[in-house]
Amino acid sequence: GVCTARQTMRDFFVGLLVYPFMLLVGLLEALLGFLLVLAPLCVHLATKGAPRSYDGWFSVFSSVPCGRRAFSSLIGVIAPYTASIGATLQEVSASSVTASMPDRPWLRNPFSSVHAIALANLGELTTGIAVLSALQGLESVRGIPVAVNTSYEKKARGTVTCTCSMANVLEALRDVQEPCRKPIEGVLTDAKGERVAVCSVVWAFSLKQKGENAAAT
Numbered sequence: 001g002v003c004t005a006r007q008t009m010r011d012f013f014v015g016l017l018v019y020p021f022m023l024l025v026g027l028l029e030a031l032l033g034f035l036l037v038l039a040p041l042c043v044h045l046a047t048k049g050a051p052r053s054y055d056g057w058f059s060v061f062s063s064v065p066c067g068r069r070a071f072s073s074l075i076g077v078i079a080p081y082t083a084s085i086g087a088t089l090q091e092v093s094a095s096s097v098t099a100s101m102p103d104r105p106w107l108r109n110p111f112s113s114v115h116a117i118a119l120a121n122l123g124e125l126t127t128g129i130a131v132l133s134a135l136q137g138l139e140s141v142r143g144i145p146v147a148v149n150t151s152y153e154k155k156a157r158g159t160v161t162c163t164c165s166m167a168n169v170l171e172a173l174r175d176v177q178e179p180c181r182k183p184i185e186g187v188l189t190d191a192k193g194e195r196v197a198v199c200s201v202v203w204a205f206s207l208k209q210k211g212e213n214a215a216a217t
Helices: 002-047 054-061 067-078 116-135 167-173
Strands: 088-092 096-101 141-152 160-165 180-189 195-207
Touching: 002 054, 002 067, 054 067, 054 088, 054 116, 067 088, 088 116, 096 116, 116 141, 116 160, 116 167, 116 180, 116 195, 167 180
Parallel strands: none
Antiparallel strands: 088 096, 096 160, 141 195, 160 180, 180 195
């Protein structure tokens, strides 16, 4: 109706004015994170060598202010489309990954809630990092996503957080002998902690070919 149209126009113009400022703030946060992480990173390289996993790198970056933002910006360089939602990785381990996405005018739909594709993008990012982190600990297994399905349970407003646990899947992957497919779920909650969506990404897993180095292709 009229109210919806007004809200959409308001979000459009607010986004038009605020987006450049928020982009600059994000870049400055990432830059500050990179500067602050130099010292602990040099210490880590000198004493333990280079981290060999995503969670290892994340552990170093998250030890300083703005480090999570800097680490997330690196993921955005690798996957520019994913960077469009401005998500920040909050936790990265071999068994669990958590990422959050701010509520911004340019991420909303005409109903003044977070757009469905933005939610799906957050879910795909979180589950993807979770799987790749888990595969780094499994030298003989590789994987690739083959299907994505997101179910929406309510309108999402405010900061949205997605959590993906790989604990149960890890046990099954350690015993992989033949190609198989497994759904990896990311649960999305709003600022109140209420579930708003579930993103399920089907991954095809198989044993690596001899001499293959990549965890996934």
